[in-house]
Amino acid sequence: MNKKIITANQITKVIVDLCIKANTILRKDVYDSLKSALRSEKNLRAKNLLKLIINNADIARKNKLAICQDTGLPIVFLRIGQNLSLKGDLVNAVQKGVGIGYKKGALRSSIVKDPIKRSTPKNIPAVIHTEIVPGNKINITVMPKGFGSENKTALKMFNPTASLRDIKDFIVKSVLEAGPEACPPFIIGVGIGGTADMAVLLAKKALLKKITPLKTKLSKDILKAVNDTGIGAMGLGGKTTCLGVNIKTYPTHIAGLPVALNISCHALRSASKTI
Amino acid sequence: MKNKFNLPLSQNIINALKIGQQILLSGTIYTARDQAHLRLVNIVKKNGSIPGFLKGQAIYYCGPTKAFKGSPIGSCGPTTSARMDIFAPILIKKGLKVMIGKGRRSLLVKEEIKKQKGIYLIAPAGCGALLSKKVKKSKIVCFKDLGAEAIHKIEVEDFPVIVAIDVKGKSVFKQ
Numbered sequence: 001m002n003k004k005i006i007t008a009n010q011i012t013k014v015i016v017d018l019c020i021k022a023n024t025i026l027r028k029d030v031y032d033s034l035k036s037a038l039r040s041e042k043n044l045r046a047k048n049l050l051k052l053i054i055n056n057a058d059i060a061r062k063n064k065l066a067i068c069q070d071t072g073l074p075i076v077f078l079r080i081g082q083n084l085s086l087k088g089d090l091v092n093a094v095q096k097g098v099g100i101g102y103k104k105g106a107l108r109s110s111i112v113k114d115p116i117k118r119s120t121p122k123n124i125p126a127v128i129h130t131e132i133v134p135g136n137k138i139n140i141t142v143m144p145k146g147f148g149s150e151n152k153t154a155l156k157m158f159n160p161t162a163s164l165r166d167i168k169d170f171i172v173k174s175v176l177e178a179g180p181e182a183c184p185p186f187i188i189g190v191g192i193g194g195t196a197d198m199a200v201l202l203a204k205k206a207l208l209k210k211i212t213p214l215k216t217k218l219s220k221d222i223l224k225a226v227n228d229t230g231i232g233a234m235g236l237g238g239k240t241t242c243l244g245v246n247i248k249t250y251p252t253h254i255a256g257l258p259v260a261l262n263i264s265c266h267a268l269r270s271a272s273k274t275i
Numbered sequence: 276m277k278n279k280f281n282l283p284l285s286q287n288i289i290n291a292l293k294i295g296q297q298i299l300l301s302g303t304i305y306t307a308r309d310q311a312h313l314r315l316v317n318i319v320k321k322n323g324s325i326p327g328f329l330k331g332q333a334i335y336y337c338g339p340t341k342a343f344k345g346s347p348i349g350s351c352g353p354t355t356s357a358r359m360d361i362f363a364p365i366l367i368k369k370g371l372k373v374m375i376g377k378g379r380r381s382l383l384v385k386e387e388i389k390k391q392k393g394i395y396l397i398a399p400a401g402c403g404a405l406l407s408k409k410v411k412k413s414k415i416v417c418f419k420d421l422g423a424e425a426i427h428k429i430e431v432e433d434f435p436v437i438v439a440i441d442v443k444g445k446s447v448f449k450q
Contacts, residue, residue: 045295052399052435060404066340066350069403069423106341106349108423118310121422148355148377148400180448181355181378183400234400235378235448236295236437267401 004081004136006275008088011140014273015097018142019074020105022271023066026057029210030187030268033243037185046238050185053233053266064105068267071107072144074098074126077208081135091128098126098142107144129201141208143270149186149263152178155200158257164218167192167259172225174261175242180235183265187211188222188245191260193252202248203262208270211244219245233266279433283331284373289394292438294447298396299433304333304375306427308354311418312362325369328416328428333373334366338423339413340403348413348429350403353377356395360384367391375436379448389444396436397447409434 031054038050060067076094080086102109102123109123126142133139154174158166171190178186191202214220222245232238243266252258280288282302292298305328307315319325336356340349356363356376363374364387372393377400380388388395398406412430419425439447 049399052402052405056399056402056405059408060350063404065343065404065407067404068401069338069340069350069352070354071340071350106343108338108340108349110338110423120420121424151355179379180397180400181357183377230449234397234437237449265401 003083003085005085005087006138008086008090008093010275011090011093011138012097012100014140014275015076015094015142016101016104018140018271018273019098019101019107019144020064022142022269023071023105023107023144024064025061026067027268027270030243030266031057033211034266037240037243041238041240043232043238045236046233046240049233049236050240066105066107067269068146068265069108070146070148071102071110072146072269073111073150074102075143075145075204076126076128077141077143078128078130079133079139080130081137082132083136084138094128095124095126099124137274139272139274141270141272143208146265146267149178149182149265152182152263153200154261155196156259157196158259160255160257162257164221167218168221168225170259171222171261172229175226175263176229176231178263179231182263183267184231184235185233185240185243185266187243187264187268188226189262189264190222190245190247191262192247192249192258194250194258196258198250199258199260200262202250203260206246206248207262207264207268209246209248211246214245216247219247282333284333284394286392289372289392290442292394292441294438294441294445296438297435298438299435301432301434302430304335304429304431305329305416306335306337306339306429308336308338308424309358310421310424311426312359314418316362316365319365319369325366325371330370331372333375334371335429336374336376339427340423342413346407348407348410351407351410352403353398353400356380363387367393379446380440385440385444385446388440389442392442394438394442395440397439398434398436406434
């Protein structure tokens with residue numbers, strides 16, 4: 001079978017565009033959920049703050065400005081078709097794309113090379129996650145993850161006999177701890193299963209899923225409980241603490257039940273392209 | 276009620292501001308976040324005082340994105356204030372008056388604000404593009420090697436903030 005060939009150069013170009021798009025154009029599902037929250041919110045101050053947040057997204061899009069000054073630690077997800085042939089250095093192509101994209105978009109350099117010594121920040125390296133999938137295409141996603149919310153990530157290794165309620169209580173407690181600092185209203189990513197490391201990655205990947213009306217009992221319970229906390233936009237009250245709850249699961253061990261929470265601020269940013 | 280104020284804020288104005296009050300600020304503010312705070316506190320330990328230009332002034336917890344040609348600044352929203360909680364009390368004690376950021380503060384910060392009659396304000400979090408339109412001028416005044424974390428002197432006009440901890444140490448946040 002003839003393999004499809006994709007060059008390092010093609011990948012770099014796509015990543016340049018995705019970095020700028022993700023940082024300046026708010027995801028449509030996030031934008032729409034903010035609009036719908038504005039319609040249902042009763043608290044006047046919360047309403048005004050939601051208007052500011054929507055207005056901010058409009059200004060960012062029009063002026064090609066970063067939605068948030070924390071343009072994040074760029075995370076690049078690569079879903080690589082196993083029948084695809086890559087020509088050139090893939091990792092180098094990705095980092096080059098992020099470097100050029102962040103420079104071109106005047107996006108912030110927020111990465112210190114040495115986490116202990118904390119030297120002058122640069123805009124690379126990005127964190128890269130790869131996955132091998134069927135097919136002959138590559139799906140590239142850039143997710144600039146701000147650290148106001150990333151710092152509030154939580155992981156708990158539950159007993160396998162834990163109840164849904166235990167899981168919900170853990171999520172709500174962690175969201176309360178996150179509070180105004182993680183820029184509510186939030187989008188909540190939950191990862192359940194796998195190993196400790198995988199649960200955290202699942203929680204992050206859950207944030208890449210579109211915000212849709214909730215179907216499972218657990219996600220509905222979490223949404224209700226989080227909105228009942230009354231944290232509200234900017235932590236100043238109201239019923240809009242959470243715009244969406246996305247859960248991703250994976251098989252796990254009989255002895256455990258890993259549960260991870262990865263919160264996103266209201267500026268949940270990502271952009272994807274398949275080539 | 277008057278809601279527009281010029282910086283630096285006088286003690287009388289600070290005394291009159293109440294938690295939850297929405298105000299617009301015009302004048303000079305200085306950006307500083309984690310690494311700049313570490314350095315400022317080291318300066319205090321060495322010299323016994325904060326740099327003169329910060330006395331009576333406002334610090335904004337912010338690391339802006341780069342400016343496009345023709346603009347004074349890029350996106351410039353607030354960062355999490357709590358990370359500065361270990362440094363803020365000593366700076367307040369040495370004459371810093373106003374802090375602008377996002378989120379809650381520690382008990383020690385609240386107490387020092389009360390003792391020194393300072394104030395803590397919050398800016399709309401995650402609205403850096405909108406806030407950039409309120410900045411008229413920006414220049415780095417020190418710690419240039421820190422990049423976005425350098426101290427920028429910025430001139431703002433009608434910069435929107437909400438009073439989060441008032442002169443009595445009372446906080447707008449419930450939890």
